[in-house]
Amino acid sequence: MLLNRKSVELLAPAGTWDALVAGVESGADAVYLGGKHFNMRMHEGEFNFDDALLKKAIDYAHEHGVRLYITLNNLISNEEIPALREYLAYLNEIRPDALLVQDFAVLELVHEMGITIPLHTSVMMNTHNEHAIEKLKEYGITRIVVGREMTLSELSLFRERTGIEVEYFMHGDMCISESGQCIHSGVLFGQSGNRGRCLKPCRWAYKLIDEKTGEVLDKDGPGAYKLALKDMCMYRAIPQLIQAGVFSFKIEGRMRPAGFIRRIVSTYRKAIDAYIADPNGYTTDEEGWKKLYDNRARDFTTTFAFGQPGKKDIGFTGEREPRFFSHAVKEAGFQDEVLRQERDIEKENAAHRVLSVRCNTVESAKAAIRSGADTVYVGGEAFRPLRPWKLGDYEEILAYAKGKARVVVTTPRTTMRRECGELEQFFTALREIRPDGLMVSNLGSLKLAQSLTDLPVQADLSFNLFNQLAAKFLKENGLSMAATSYELSFEQLREIVETAELPLETVVHGSYESMICDHDFPAMSLPAFNELDNPEVLDRHYALLDTAGEKHAIRIDQYGRNHLYFAKDLCLYPYLSKFNGLASYRIEAQDYTPELTGRVTKLYREALDALAAGKGAEEAFDHAAFEEVERLSPREWGIGTYRFRQSRNSI
Known part of the structure; x- marks a missing residue:
């Protein structure tokens, strides 16, 4: 690969006008920033750009030969969709160089509205396999911000196989969780x-x-x-980044002051230019390193770039933590003042309300079926000391369930190269075993399932379904049903259930x-x-x-x-009468014994049947059975995010 000044892009953050100017003047090839709505930095009012300033920023960047990308990279709830339409129309007028997106609703609206701005996937879309890339290309995605868990060797192969432009975090604050798969703050604090x-x-x-x-x-x-987790710093690995095929070197820090941006960007600019000018004679500029190191907030790590992180990558003492945003609190029990006052979902119920149970063993699946489950979810991750499901296990439960319940095979939530290779063989074997359906957790496993089987496919929780347009996207892509996000409040869930065309499943009980x-x-x-x-x-x-x-x-x-x-299991049993119109009521029993799986399933089966028979909420509620099963539970019960009026929005 012959390198030149345009071989890589140095991408700087900006949360204020001064930071934007600092990034441009210090040599950034591109800058990313957010508007006052719909982005991943919504805490601080003085940060981010209003509509007029966005246009001014784009004009300023373009006058200096710098590209400008706008982050539109958070989940969108139904009540935000009208404002999102207006915002997209405005962005199409002022013409940034790209939008960074997470929610499938944005892909839907971009297509519907004829938006012609290039699209990049945010790291929050958790894109980590080549099959997902092929699906996203169909929607005009031109660049992927890859998941933080991808090593440079995996990234190099990923880039070679897909040909897509890759953006990689190379400096700044990192999440410990897989992107898009952390709901702790949303459930606990709304x-x-x-x-x-x-x-x-x-x-x-x-x-x-x-x-x-x-x-x-x-x-x-x-x-x-x-x-x-310590802060990412790839300064000493610039050659490895470039030779792995990374195009855009992303600096995290939209909440940082202009002086910080100027120092970071200029330091990396000098190093990148030095490598491009003379790769063979390049050595790390130790003066530049000292400038970064002496002005660090947290200590540094390269996280997954060169393999599995260890204890050296964690700031165990907390001494260098610059700010604590919250402190631990007790999780919500049945603090239901908001939920009890909410209007019930107004959507017609099926004559028989479908109950699904996710099970961890053959015996648990049998217990769920005996207790009235209409569908059992089997397979996917196995939590030690349990072992993964074998082909013979699927055959056994299918024989047992015949004429009694549907058996849907689940897949791992994360499907990197290893998991995708295993799924190809697994899906091929399922052609003979013939379960009743598949449940997938990302676009890559969806594409594999649809190309290798003719089974019905539904979307699991990892798709982060938050609005009716995302449901429309999934339906258009052939999915038969989708699970709703745990982070939705009841009000927000109600809006989706009442408007979405795709059948929806909601978890009503279990460990999560x-x-x-x-x-x-x-x-x-x-x-x-x-x-x-x-x-x-x-x-x-x-x-x-x-x-x-x-x-x-x-x-x-x-x-x-x-x-x-979470410390408490979700329990919506006392409120089932509010949850109308669901295609499926789901129990997460993956961390339960067969006995408890059966008891919880029976509890919900009898309540759903009582409601279907026309009994009121109080009649359907069996206090004695509820208290008995609660005593058997390994954890206390609570209502999670349903204690809040809404998951705080972005407008």
Whole structure:
């Protein structure tokens, strides 16, 4: 590859006019910024650009030969769609060089309105496999901001196979969770990280404990801030970035002052130019490194660029944490003042209300079917010490369910190159086994499922369905049903159910993940953790204990990913009469025993049948059965985000 000044793009952030000027004057090839609405930095009123200033910024950038991209990269709720239409029409007039997007609603509107601005996927779209790229190209996507969990070697192959332009974070604040897969702030505070309002529970102090006994396991560990990832700094790896095929070098920092932007951009500009001018003779400019290092906020890491991160990549002491956005609080129990006052969903119910249950073993699936489940979801991630489902397991449950229930096979939420390779073989085998359907979690596994099988396909929670236009997008792409986001308030859910053309499923009960991480938290916190010498350490149930006394279970799947759970399980049993018109009521029993799976399924089955028979909410509610099952639950119950009037919006 012969390099020249246009071989790579140095992309600077701007949250204020002064920061924009600093980035341009310091040598940025492009700048990205957000308007006052619809972006991932919604906390600070003095940051971001109003409509008039956006036009002025575009004109200024173009006068200086610099490209300008506008972030439109958060989830959109139904009530925001009219304002989004107006905003897109305005952006089409003032002509930025690209829009960074997350929500499928934007793709729908861009097509509907004839918007001709190039589109880049935000990192929040969690694009991590080549099959997703092929699908996104159909919607005019020209650049991908790849997931932070992708190594440079994986990225290089990804770029070679797809030919798409790649943007990569190379400096700044990083999330510990997979992008778009953290709902902790949204459920706990009603301020969603997927909607630009994250209050950063990942920056809290935690103890690592044995979930069953409560024993503190990390008394001699490196520190309490176990999820506090250090800041990305790829300054010493500029040659590797360029040779891997990264086109755009992205600096994070739209909340940073102009002086910070000027220093960072000028330092990277000088280094990139030096490498392009003489790759063979290039060495790291140690003066530039010292300038970055001495002015750092947090310490530095290269996260996944060169392989699996370890304890050296976490700021365990919290000493260099520049700001704490929140503190641990107790999760909501049945604090339902808002929910009880909400108008019921006004949509006709089917004569028989469908109950689906996600199960972790063959025995749990059988228990759910015996207790009245219409659909069982099987497969996907297996949480140790459980083992993944084998082909024979699927055949067994299909034989058992015949004539009683549908069996839908799930797939992993994250499908990197390894998982995609396994899915290709798995989907081919399913042609013979013939389950009743598939449930997928991203556009890549959707494309694989549709190309290798003729089975009905539905969308799981990872699609972050937040509005009716996203539902329309999924329907147009052949999906038969989709799960709604956990972060929706009841009011926002009601709007979608009443307007969406696609059948919708909502989780009404169960344990659920606050975030999914490719980091191994027990391994990073425990000095004696060694899975090679002691593989049994992988099968132990760990948990994180926050300073409010809430216990967050950690589940390790077959791919080594850590799933962090909320301290309370979701329970909407007392409010079922409000949830009308759903295509499916779903129970998440992946962390339940077969006995508990059966008991919870029976509880909901009887209530749904009572409502279908015309009984009122109080008649359908079995207090004794409710209390008995609650006692058997491994965690307390609560209503999650339904305690809020809305997930705070972006307008």
